[in-house]
Amino acid sequence: MMRTWRISTVTDAARARIAVARLAAACGVTTPDRTRLVTDLGARLRQCLTKNGTWQLTFQVPASDSDEKLLHLILSPDREASAAGEPPWHISVACLGTGQPPDGDPADDDVPDDPAVLAEALLDADEETALALERLAGQERLVAFHQERLRQTNQGVLALHTELDAAGRAQHEAFAAERKARTEAEDARRRLTFLADASASLTASLDYEEIVRRLPELLIPRYADSVDIWLFDQEDDRHRSAPRPAAAVLAARTERPQYAADHPGGLPGVDDQPPSALSPGRPLLCIPLLARRASLGVLTLSPPGERWAPDDAVMLIELTRRAGVALDHARRFEHNRDIAETLQRALLTELPTMPGLALAARYLPATHGLNIGGDWYDAFRQADGSLITVVGDVTGHGLHAAVMMSQLRTALRAYAADGGSPGRLLTRLHAFLHHLQPDLYATAVIARFRPGDPTLTWAVAGHPPPVLRLPDGRVQVLDAKPGAMLGIPLHQEIGDHTLRLAPGSTLVLYTDGLVERRTQGLDPGIARLSTALGTFDSAELETDLEGSADRLLAPLLSDSERDDDVCLLLSHLTGTTGLPSVRPPSEAASLPHP
Structure with a gap:
């Protein structure tokens, strides 16, 4: 279906604008689309009136059995304007409803000539525009509300991400602390296991020389690069002439562990000393071999790496103490064994x-x-x-x-x-x-x-x-x-x-x-x-x-x-002579004692 209007005056333009609005409403065009359609048409008609001439407005509606759901509005110039290069103006709008405009002659306008009625129609159009604008304002408020909700949600999401990041960092720090604690516990377990096994190996023997031989075998290369055992009761001319580190001599005199190096050792219970003149580039840990009553000697160690960890030094000091006790037991045992063997030989x-x-x-x-x-x-x-x-x-x-x-x-x-x-x-x-x-x-x-x-x-x-x-x-x-x-x-x-x-x-x-x-x-x-x-x-x-x-x-x-x-x-x-004969005994040996 198609409707056509010829527009040369403002009244023609108003009547056409009102008619288009009514037809669009009858065809089921939504209020926002209808308002935009009428507004755009009004703006175009004002431009056309400034150029004078007669313009033709065509309103095309798709047939009810057609798949097309668009309304077409075409504003064509007269011959003079068209000859002057003025192009036609076209706009399309979706038609969502199923209604159809009333049938009639396109030349018959739906808008009467009465100025009062025309004004009322114009007012109705303005009311529709106001209603559309009000609805648009409501939509804007709704959009603004949702925007605020979205902003708040985004802020909540950002805060949640911040909390998650903080929780992740805390969890990472907790995992790192747990790994460190587990590593320290494992190191402590290894030290205690080594201390227990080494102590059992040293105390299992009562042979003085064997204990002295076992001690370096236990420490090298895990906890020491070299081991020197200075035993006081084995001093002879050869040992006495051998030079000893000053830290070892000081450990023997003070009965306290000494650490000789060009840097502080930071080892608990150990005194720091200058580097040894015998080995200036190598740290030395000198630990006295203490027994119940006196020191038996000094154990001098060099580290397997650059230095010892504090816990390793504590373990080495305890192992040396136990080695001193084992050596003291072995020495006492050997002393008692010598006495016992002397007594046994005498018996x-x-x-x-x-x-x-x-x-x-x-x-x-x-x-x-x-x-x-x-x-x-x-x-x-x-x-x-x-x-x-x-x-x-x-x-x-x-x-x-x-x-x-x-x-x-x-x-x-x-x-x-x-x-x-x-x-x-x-x-x-x-x-x-x-x-x-x-x-x-x-x-x-x-x-x-x-x-x-x-x-x-x-x-x-x-x-x-x-x-x-x-x-x-x-x-x-x-x-x-x-x-x-x-x-x-x-x-x-x-x-x-x-x-x-x-x-x-x-x-x-x-x-x-x-x-x-x-x-x-x-x-x-x-x-x-x-x-x-x-x-x-x-x-x-x-x-x-x-x-x-x-x-x-x-x-x-x-x-x-x-x-x-x-x-x-x-x-x-013996099977040759037998037992010799002597004076008969005074007691009969063949008779059992009563």
Whole structure:
């Protein structure tokens, strides 16, 4: 549909403007678009009226069945203006509604000629403009409100970002602090682990020289580049002539750690000193090796890098203190061991000689402790010419056990001087020990050989049984009923046992250290001893009893670690002459003691 107006006067322009506004409203053009359309048209019409002439305004509406939804408004000049180059003016506006303008002749105007009606129409157009402007103002206020809300939201977002940034920095600092704390804790754990392992390694040994050798091996290269140990008790001409750093001498005099370098060390508990003239370009840490009563020496270290961390220095000072204690223990142990070995050598019996009877003895101290215990062996003659052989064991180790063993050995010899069978001697020894040391116990086995008499008499008090090898190679365990341990609070009379021996027989007396092991009892060890003894040849025992004693110990002591002393006494009746005949004894040795 199309409407057309010819405009040559202001009234024509007003009527056309009003008509266009009404038609646009009828076609469903929105108020803002309609206002812009009428405003633009009014401005264009004012320009046209200033140029005079007649202008044609065309209003085109799309058909209802058309897909096009645009209204077209065309303002064309007359011929003279068009010939003068004036172009037509065109504007389009969206038509959203479904309404259609009323049908009619385009030449018929919808606006009457009455000035009052025209003015009313113009006023209505202005009201629509005012309404549109009011709506636009409302939209502007709404836009301003949303802009303010958006501004506030942006400020909130910026504040949130600021808080997030601060939280991120705080979290990063917390993570860094946690990593630092974890690293410090791990370093502290490594230091403590090293200190514990190194201390265990140093205190595990009681060998003075071995501790001195282990200390540099533990420190190099982890905590020191070089280690020098200055021990005062090892000073000789060679050591005394060797120059020592001034800081080491000062540490020896003051018994305080000293740090010698061209820069302050900042190490806790350590005094700073000028660099050493012997090593001016290398820092030195000199730590005294302190014992209970005096300083044993000075440990001088050079760092593996430029310097030590304070915590490393604290750990090194503590390790040196523990090394000093370990060296002091080792020195005291070696001193006591020398005393014990001297006492042990004094207590070992020189075996007597007797025609027809060969003796061989071995004593091996335990590999732990003071190398001295309560095991002993003895062999001596009685007044009637009989030979007493004895092996005993006092409970415990150390000097106290050795002293008690010496007292028992002396008491036994004193009792044997009055005569008496092995059982009688053990009975008297039991009473002596019970009254002398009620809380100390002992075991013993005594065997007696009479000249001219092939009868062996023996008695046992809580001790492993004797083992006898017969001339034909068979082995017997003499496990006849023994007495109880010596010194227990029990009255007992220990009986004798007798057995006739043939020339070539070998009797073995021993202590439990030879046959007993931690995971086994005595019986398996006695069985091993019997087996080993049965492998010997009679000629070997006859000609080399000393070597036979060593070869008998070898398979039974294959392990290098022994927790107990070992005592062995071999008595071999020679197979040629036998025991010599002497005056008959006054006491019948073959009868058991009542």
